[in-house]
Amino acid sequence: MTVRVRFAPSPTGYLHVGAARAALYNYLFARQKGGKFLLRIEDTDLARSTDESTRSILEGLAWLGLHPDEEVVFQSSNAGKHRSAAHKLLAEGRAYRDFTPKAEPNDANVKDSIKDRARAAQGVKDMRANPFRELSADESEKRAAAGEPFAIRLKVPKSGATEFDDGVFGRQRREYADTEDLVLLRSDGHPLYNLAVVCDDIEMGITDVIRGQDHLTNTHKQILIYEALGVPPPHFAHLPLILAPGGKKLSKRIHGEIVSLTTYRDAGFLAAAFRNFLALMGWSAGEEKEIYSLDELIEKFSLAGVHRSSAIFNYEPNNPKRWTDDKAIWMNAEYIRTMPLAELLPLVKEELRSAKLWREEYEPDGRALTETVPSTADAGPDERPAGVALDLPEHGSYDWFVYTIDLIRQRFFTLKDFSGQGRAYFSEDFDFDPAAVEKNLKKFPELQQWLPELADRFESVFGEEWYNDLGERVNHPFTETNIEEFVKAFTEEKGTKLGVMMNGARTLLTGVAVGPSMLSVFEVMGLEKTIRRLKSQVAWN
RNA sequence: GACCGGUUCGUCUAGGGGUUAGGACACCGCCCUUUCACGGCGGCAACACGGGUUCAAAUCCCGUACCGGUUACCA
Numbered sequence: 001m002t003v004r005v006r007f008a009p010s011p012t013g014y015l016h017v018g019a020a021r022a023a024l025y026n027y028l029f030a031r032q033k034g035g036k037f038l039l040r041i042e043d044t045d046l047a048r049s050t051d052e053s054t055r056s057i058l059e060g061l062a063w064l065g066l067h068p069d070e071e072v073v074f075q076s077s078n079a080g081k082h083r084s085a086a087h088k089l090l091a092e093g094r095a096y097r098d099f100t101p102k103a104e105p106n107d108a109n110v111k112d113s114i115k116d117r118a119r120a121a122q123g124v125k126d127m128r129a130n131p132f133r134e135l136s137a138d139e140s141e142k143r144a145a146a147g148e149p150f151a152i153r154l155k156v157p158k159s160g161a162t163e164f165d166d167g168v169f170g171r172q173r174r175e176y177a178d179t180e181d182l183v184l185l186r187s188d189g190h191p192l193y194n195l196a197v198v199c200d201d202i203e204m205g206i207t208d209v210i211r212g213q214d215h216l217t218n219t220h221k222q223i224l225i226y227e228a229l230g231v232p233p234p235h236f237a238h239l240p241l242i243l244a245p246g247g248k249k250l251s252k253r254i255h256g257e258i259v260s261l262t263t264y265r266d267a268g269f270l271a272a273a274f275r276n277f278l279a280l281m282g283w284s285a286g287e288e289k290e291i292y293s294l295d296e297l298i299e300k301f302s303l304a305g306v307h308r309s310s311a312i313f314n315y316e317p318n319n320p321k322r323w324t325d326d327k328a329i330w331m332n333a334e335y336i337r338t339m340p341l342a343e344l345l346p347l348v349k350e351e352l353r354s355a356k357l358w359r360e361e362y363e364p365d366g367r368a369l370t371e372t373v374p375s376t377a378d379a380g381p382d383e384r385p386a387g388v389a390l391d392l393p394e395h396g397s398y399d400w401f402v403y404t405i406d407l408i409r410q411r412f413f414t415l416k417d418f419s420g421q422g423r424a425y426f427s428e429d430f431d432f433d434p435a436a437v438e439k440n441l442k443k444f445p446e447l448q449q450w451l452p453e454l455a456d457r458f459e460s461v462f463g464e465e466w467y468n469d470l471g472e473r474v475n476h477p478f479t480e481t482n483i484e485e486f487v488k489a490f491t492e493e494k495g496t497k498l499g500v501m502m503n504g505a506r507t508l509l510t511g512v513a514v515g516p517s518m519l520s521v522f523e524v525m526g527l528e529k530t531i532r533r534l535k536s537q538v539a540w541n
Numbered sequence: 542g543a544c545c546g547g548u549u550c551g552u553c554u555a556g557g558g559g560u561u562a563g564g565a566c567a568c569c570g571c572c573c574u575u576u577c578a579c580g581g582c583g584g585c586a587a588c589a590c591g592g593g594u595u596c597a598a599a600u601c602c603c604g605u606a607c608c609g610g611u612u613a614c615c616a
Contacts, residue, residue, distance in 0.1 A: 502575035514577040
């Protein structure tokens, strides 16, 4: 039988990282088994469901690359079928009308009041105590016909137990006595979750239900419904929950946008990196490997490798450096510095574009950024693209762009860094990090004279261009080797350390204190910008 | 309260009767270096507790503690 799994979120907010992980596991499972991955939006809670939420879920899944194989199912459009299933069970005597007046929902703290009520009952509640359970069919019909409102409840047998083998948690058993006569249909005619899920899963031909552990006890109720309906239940597998630091459930109300998938997209995470991180939250292939491509995840994934214990999603709200799980941040950085440039470049392009830093010259006709480009990070000056080593006019070209990105990506954590920390590479309008100015400039006041002087020297040595008859440049090109020799001599002349000069220059050129080798920075900025920025007094004021 | 689960470094985890309990992130130190959040080397750091079973328990059994889930005419 072909495997068919589904991800079934309710559209009552953004896509939660835990839900995203459930979607991912479903997807991996389906792909590995050659099955289908389906999406069903459980929008039966009219009061809380929103279209915006549905869009956000769809967006999030698309970002992660989890595309459903069939048309999206909206649960609300199946309400009629759910209703008739309930009535069928009623007609067969497997369910009954409950004329108990509906209790008023006590607002915000429903969960707490339920818990309190249960605690007060001391756990000795008789689940079969409903007086309408044994009401005669005639009487029941009569009252219904008279217009008295009623809910339909499943008639759970008095003795026995539901059992199933969970793909993660193993054999599960629950006495009927512990399961109430659950409501299938509300008195206003709306089907309830457990009925809707079962009906839809049957209708969609779901073979394996992989979902959060919070549904583990629901499963027993659902099996009861399958049995009443006379349909064999699918396989079930429940996933451990993702907790916040301190061991509490990761929730929107308490933990805010940290739990939303879109937060990560918007913060400059790579989908591949976050997917990789998510896959490892609660699953392991049992090997010492951390970086997995999607294909590898599909190949290696197994329910047996899913843990039974919940994982903690670590983060520190007030620490900008650790605003989310540090392993997630590390993994994103790892992807940024090691992934093929052809995959990274288009993402950087998008980032620069949205920061208004993108220039069409970086991707001229016939040179798509998606074409395979070898990393030049370890290449010597002679092996680099021509446009890089020769300063203008190639400066700002495709080759310059590719080389620059490859250079600066080594120390970046997110795509945002390309437009933030890396802004000075693409724009004249960049800020100076006060800490960098303090540490690298103000601490050495002489630099205010020296650096502009260095600029003048640069100009006289590298500025004029002479060419021979063949059109080859014969004077000093502004390249690492030449710059190094020159700056060293200049530093010696001033009687200071090379580091002082270099770091001062770094701050003026890039606005920050960290980055690649300063020689590369000079080269990549080009002579013109280097001179202008070394002379600028903006940072000094 | 009841039912169901869980508990290996701070975090993610490997290991499922005999291991110096392994890796990764984070952290610390050293090296490289013009800086650095790159890289290299090294370090710190864990089997919740108590009983059993066994020659031998992180690993199997029981109990306790703690944590989580569920206990709706929410999903």
